[in-house]
Amino acid sequence: MRKSLTLVLSVLLVLSLFAGCGQNQPAEPAPTNTAKAEPTATAAPTSTPVPEKSLKDIETTLEFPSWQATEPGFAEFWAYSIAEFNKEFPKVKINLYQIPYANYVDTLTTQFAAKTPPQITHIPSKFFTQFQDMGWFENLDNMMAQTDILQNWTKMQGGMQVDGKNYGLLLLGNAYSMFYNKKMLADAGLSVPKNIKEVQEAAQKLTKKDSKGNIEVFGFGTTSITHNGVFTGISQFIVGEGSHWSNPDGSLKSTDPGLIQAINDYKYFYDNKLIPLGITEEQKRQYFAEEKIAIIFDGPWVVSLLNKASEEVRSHIDLTSIPFSTLCGSLSNSVHIASAISDDEKALVWEFYKVLASPAAQTKYAEFTNSPAPRAGAITEELQKKNPYLLQMSQDANNGVDITPPGLAKNYNEFTKLVIDAVLNMTSDPKNTAEDMLTKLEKELKETLK
């Protein structure tokens, strides 16, 4: 017993030492913007690409991990692109292999940390700022300048820029659309809403209660539990109505009337009990597919889910542009070049990306994946016949404004967490106001980022 007590007291003593004694060792400050910091790897500056002739003589393997390597639709696109690339560069082998999404970023991070990054770097774009902050990506401006990519690419390519320089090529940017149950609207004598007021009115009329007063069909649906979907949901309203969370310097627009109005428009659904409480993004889509929600705002991936619904339900569903003055969207995934690889490899990887970005490949992308290709004009008439939603989604995506808050991309995760907590707190009681929420959020943001 005495020995145990001694051990416990020793551990407690060490704990209390951590709590305040000792001096800070002055640490050298880390550079704040690694877009300017040169990576420590031996990569040469990105001025001149290696001449094509010598590239075709190079025999090498380019490693290409992806979570989409075996995903239906995307696997076909990658196979097509690799085959096209190999027509020009038959001596270069592209080793595409699958890493499950759940482990993907960790695996990639480990590879970068070990200074053995994959030559072809494919990432979910929400991690772009984080990776770029580590100085891991090459500036692609010179390479892009020699192509027509920037003139024909989605506006969301701006999300791949740091200080106006491109560090990646956006492969998929989505705009959010309004998915609605046209049968429910027709049965209620409603036309398709064209603005948020009409959505609110439609939600009121479409929300139905059972005999005991419990709601059995909700007019509108959005994520309403601690989940990133809460941030996405409210940001759709904010960006859609022409505002934004923050100024370019990252300060919150806490008194902006446009922002407050947008938040109140979002809050309307909670205050009037028109949405199901406590649901995740996945549950929202499930409820919609089961006709328990009449209208949702979501991305093109819902189409794949709806394809699994019954024939009858599928015939009831339609989509249109999100009913806001500004089309809003998000970045999905992108490709980059690791700054730590050799110049030859960089040049070869860029040749592969040129194939991905070519008009033919972009059309194949849309065809195989049913997703809006980032290149303008990629959706042919033939594709439109196969997937009537594709043109709408592509046009919206090409004109979409990213919901990432300006000036807060580096602190995106922290900011979204604060917003989720603040929004759920605000919507828990109709007496809570948007102004109060923004004031508290501003204070917490300053506290978190100091």
Added chain:
Amino acid sequence: MQKAIRKVKLSTTENEKRRVAIIFSLPAVIFSMFLILYPLLDIFYLSFKNIKFFGAVNIPKGFTISNYERILTSGHFWNAMGRTLFYTIIVVIIAFVLGFALALLLNLNMKYKRVFRIMILLAWPIPGVVVSILFMWMFDANFGVINSVLRNFNIIAQNVPWLVNTSTAFPTVMIATIWKAYPFFTLMLLAGLQGIPLELYESAKIDGAGAYKRFKHITFPALEQVIAISLLLNGLWVFRNYDLIAVMTGGGPNRATETLPLLLYNEAFKFSRLGSGSAIGVLSLMVCTIVVILFLPALKKQFY
């Protein structure tokens, strides 16, 4: 001539056996120590560094205790610590009582004993994420079966948003954890019960001891070591449980279910503050170490 008497040193069989055992187990021990010690030392190291992310290109030189200062002066940390301790203690107590009761039941001779054992132990191999999704749908505020049953029995008039209200979210998560935790107690205690010689009970019966006295003087003392081990192991599992809470509530609403593992994950991987996350890891480890030390005497007790 008398030969000098030599003192012969005899090497004992026991010593030889011990030496051979050590030699054979040494590679495994070294490998295990490397797997355990290296990450442990790395976490300690990272907790004194102002580092954002694994593999950051520019890691500041020198050490700092700013991570510990930040964490220990943060209200969120102490709230999470309090919540975690409350969560662990309550879940373990209830799961233990439930598990023990079921173990005693399954130890009886009854028909379909094997079927009942399988049904009761079924929860244990189900992954935490699957359990979370199950309970999420059961406690769904709009169409969940729990609300439906409670309404049908007129226990509630309106649907309760279990995972949305700050007052009901934590108990809901605890219920899911108890459901996941109790089979382990049942398994361990049932094994322990089946190891108690029946002659002890027969002798006690002959001496006139009733059920309660048999339990108090035979069953419980015989199971003390098993109880201690199972409480410790399950307690540590509950303390560091992440997936159940992360999937069900993500630590919300408004951090109402945010325990230390969730806080650690958010700091290290969501907010790219690996140094702070490591500091939380070290502090959590110390708490667990204290608990293990306190349990050591109980682990050494022998009944037989």
